Amino acid sequence: MFLVAQFIDYKNRAPGGYSVNEKGLSRKHVVEGTKASLERLQLDYVDLIFAHRPDQDTPMAEIVRAFNFIIDRGWAFYWGTSEWSAEQITDAHRIAENLGLIGPLMEQPQYNMLHRDRFEREYAPLYAKYGLGTTIFSPLATGILTGKYNTEIPADSRLAHNEYFKKIAVSLETVEGKAKLAKITGLQPIAKKLECTLAQLALAWCIKNPNVSTVITGASKPSQIAENIQALSVVPKLTDEILSEIDAVLENKPESQPKKTTKVFTDTD
Template identity: 50%
Template sequence: MQYRRLGKSGLQVSAFSFGSWVTFAKQVDIAPAKDMMAAAYDAGINFFDNAEGYEQGRSELVMGQAIEELGWSRDSFAVSSKVFWGGPKPTQRGLSAKHVTDACHAALKRLRVEYLDLYFCHRPDVDTPIEETVRAMHHLIAQGKVLYWGTSEWSAQQITEAHAVAARWGLTPPTMEQPQYNLFEREKVEGDYAPLYDTFGLGTTIWSPLASGLLTGKYSDGIPQDARANLPGYEWLRDKFTSDEGRARIAKVRDLAAVATRLEMPIHHLALAWCLTNPRVSTVILGASRLSQLTDNLAALDRVGDLTPEVLAEIDGILGNRPPAPQRF
């Protein structure tokens, strides 16, 4: 395993991390979850990602039970939660000081830990002043219940505002952002956030590196029966794959697969390794519904060096979506 600093912080996170979105408590119960987490840990993964919104907290219950039964030393791994979608009542959602605090306490109980290493604002909240959210996160850090806080899918402007609030009032600023990033989704990480890496030392814990399975190639001949797009509640994903844009992306996946074949690797290894060629990526969150899938994805780490500048340029030529270099004044 390789390790990277989480932005400018001193925390070293594994290049690949393991997350539970869609899988834990939906496709995976405690036994296979425990097996996969053990395999990930043994492979050197030290960051495990979760959220209150994953299966209404049940994903955290599964992960917490697995952590307790595996008996890992608490100083050998990092675990996260995210706050935003907690429940149907007004006080159970969003980023108010109350919900940020209540959600943290609930996550600690479900995950069976005394503190969260990483705590994310799962989405921006237009109904709550950013200052209120920053203060709530600062207070949790001061109480030792959270070590690092961050954002997920915030704009560069919103992150900048959070830093300005923190600087003005002597509060703890966000350390990291969790954006979607893959061969098809590049604008935020490579474009919008470009000024933030040097200015604030922003770290990134990227999700959906395989574009919800599109970059495995399994959708190239239609949607398989056992695919994520056929799960209840994921009709939006099916519609996305069958749209005009989805079909255009599938055609590009076939072209990318030809590059991967020439390099003697499966396309999903190329997609995962490509994410790690970006030095602004602190960690790539892997998801898996079975142990063999996780083990296979981990093997992509050995192929990063095969993506030479020439290969990366060829990939850019196929995709045609590389954001322009940020202007410097």
């Protein structure tokens, strides 16, 4: 068992919102928040603690020192980030190295078939340079990659009831949203060929990426947990040929390097 805790920097909390000491990644909030979290969990320590979202208002050196304080106290073994930019992660490592401290060893980013650029392109230099591990979330793109929203929004789904997710339902009616659904329909023949569900194909595709350490899944029914676990048997079926077929349907594979531009000179230049 691997125990994880994280700081979530919500901007507002009813009725009065957060006080200045109840948000962000200041040393005070990180230390007091960690102690409170361990008390709620009735634990002496966690294995990993995440800085959930970057904090533009706190100096990076303070953030790095704060999480190393947590590690030095034995309250966590390692620390990581969530949805930080590659530049921010690199900055944290630079400061940690200069101070003789531990930099972030894990990143918790969104990653799925429809959301690839940051994970595959922006973070690419970090995996080898820092041995960066990843704990990805939303591998099914809020359920969109299961195919259950391809024709309608089921009345019993969270997209029909939850106010936040209703916005996603509305987005599926746009030109861009319909294009996403068309791609998911295009994945169905591949899933059929591999004898798996669309959800299993999407999860296996994430797991196949060697830079994915952990996949965070969610389920509202026991049957969905079983379906998710069975995705492991699909991973070996994802050959280079199958992956190329998937990329041909998705049409969103990030370029490994930025496009180079060439200026054409004329006699008038």
